[in-house]
Amino acid sequence: MGKSILSVDDSASIRQMVSFTLKGAGYTVTEAVDGAQGLEKAKTAKFDLILTDQNMPNMDGLTLIRNLRALPAYRSVPILVLTTEAGDAMKAQGKAAGATGWLVKPFDPQKLIEVVKKVIG
Template sequence: MSARILTVDDSASIRLTTRVALSNAGYAVSEAVNGQEGMDKAQAEQFDLIVTDLNMPIMDGLTMIESLRKIPSQTGIPIIFLTTESDADLKARAKAAGATGWLTKPFDPENLVKIVKKVLGR
């Protein structure tokens, strides 16, 4: 069974690029357009990994991670930030909140797949 990945990003083009790259690598991909929708989907379904943007309307990625990490069933799910931000303090906050990794946009889809494989071990 392929790993299930939730991508959370308000940009349709980023969601498309991410979905194509991960689907072509054999992963099952679901999408959300903001942190609140990501939270709702993460609680309704079981995912092996979440890839999220930081800056989004309604709920940003950092708030989503902090909220997810308070839910026992979500504490061990790896979360990768995929964002235009590269500030060291922000990276430290994301890591403290429970982010597993960080990839800066624009990104190479092959590099995303490589990171996902490394994080998932498959």
């Protein structure tokens, strides 16, 4: 049974690329269109890793991370931010919110797999 990953991004093309890349590496991927939907899905299923965008409608990535970290089931689950935001200030906010790591779009599929393997095996 592969590890399960929740991919949260308002861009359908990014969600498709992430799903295609990670499913190809043997992971199970569930998609959510924004932080609000991602939070709901995280409350109803257990994921080994959350991959979230930062800039999304309804609930952004940092708000999602803070909400997830408030849930006992997600206190120690790795959360990676996959975003176009590359600034140090934004990365610091991500770390403060509880992000495990930061990947900048456009992402290299091989690098994404390497980072995911490093974080959850």
